Amino acid sequence: MKKSLLSVNAASSTIKRLDARVKLMGLFCVSILVVLIDAPITLGAFLCLALLLHIFAGTEARKLKILFIILTVALWGTTISQAIFYAGYPRTAILTIIPADASTVCRWVGGIYLYREGFLHGMVQGLRFLVMTTLGMLVVWTTEPQEMLAGMLHMRIPYGQAFMLVTAFRFIPILFEEVNAILLAARIKGFKSLKNGVTHPVRTALVILNPLLANLVRKSGFLSLSVECRGFSPSSSRRLHQGKGLHPVEMAMVFAMALAISSVIFIKVLYLLYFNGLYYASSLRPFYSLARNYF
Incomplete structure (x- = not known):
């Protein structure tokens, strides 16, 4: 498959x-x-x-x-x-x-x-x-979706927003599968989606749109009913398992990313001060050149 x-x-x-x-x-x-x-x-x-x-x-x-x-x-x-x-x-x-x-x-x-x-x-x-x-x-x-959800929750992202984002990721493959099923059913009935003609792409979109929306609304209803039956509430307080901490190498990667952002912001601010005539120092000329050519 x-x-x-x-x-x-x-x-x-x-x-x-x-x-x-x-x-x-x-x-x-x-x-x-x-x-x-x-x-x-x-x-x-x-x-x-x-x-x-x-x-x-x-x-x-x-x-x-x-x-x-x-x-x-x-x-x-x-x-x-x-x-x-x-x-x-x-x-x-x-x-x-x-x-x-x-x-x-x-x-x-x-x-x-x-x-x-x-x-x-x-x-x-x-x-x-x-x-x-x-x-x-x-x-x-x-x-994995469950790893992404757990990561968002450990980053203190509200549970409702994290759950909606991961659910959206899981819903996109269903969208593609529904489109393929609808086109397959239309071809069995003799519909040619790639037929030449100016109006045919519009007809193809109309053939897909109505059943696609109906199926997605039905599946969304099933999903909402399923999560409600399991006691889902985005506003309820939740306790997370402690989980494993970051590996020292992963901590170093996070630190390097934070350092990179801080450095770029610092160099951009120095260059903007120089460009607008607010501050200039000859010792900072390498930073000005770096910002002009690469930032």
Whole structure:
């Protein structure tokens, strides 16, 4: 039986054996770093590192293929859309798609061009999304749901929010399975989802949407009834088992991540003070250069 897209990797690895708290903390730290960092070269290095971690974690080829498709489409769409619709100044046109004198509408909008600054801006935004998506899928593919829930609770995340997040992860494979079942039933009845035509994709979506919503609402009702029968209450107080503490190596990893965030914030603040003419010291020039080129 083919495994779900969100199923945990079968292969054992060091990343899979890491405590869920370390992986969740790492994901949180990277989410801060990608917002602070504006350099495409650094964000690209983060993306390459995230992909290498997938290889070390033993992620299946089928999952990697789907991940690459998602990343390619996301980066291409973000980069091109920002390059075309970039409204900031200064901007340099590197390619003319439709000249301004092509028609009355083009003269009104000023033509359609690809702008170099928009291309770079879109690449930065796309790389931020790609890094978080890649690392997020790494956490999902290397962490059992119960381990993720326990890790969130030990990090003092409210039980209701932690339970909802883990349940959402478990519900996504059900969504894919329902779509496959609906399309299979439609094909048996003679429906061709890949038939040529402009309106056929819309018809395919309508064929899927109605039974999909009905099935998901029914399954959600069964789930809510099941958790209520087991006495679930998100507002009730809960006592956690003490559980094992973090390994010294895991503690060192958490400390290194906190140190990295603190260092980037410190260097960015120094550079912003220098850039805005508020504070400058010649001894801090290496930090200014580091922030300008890589942060």
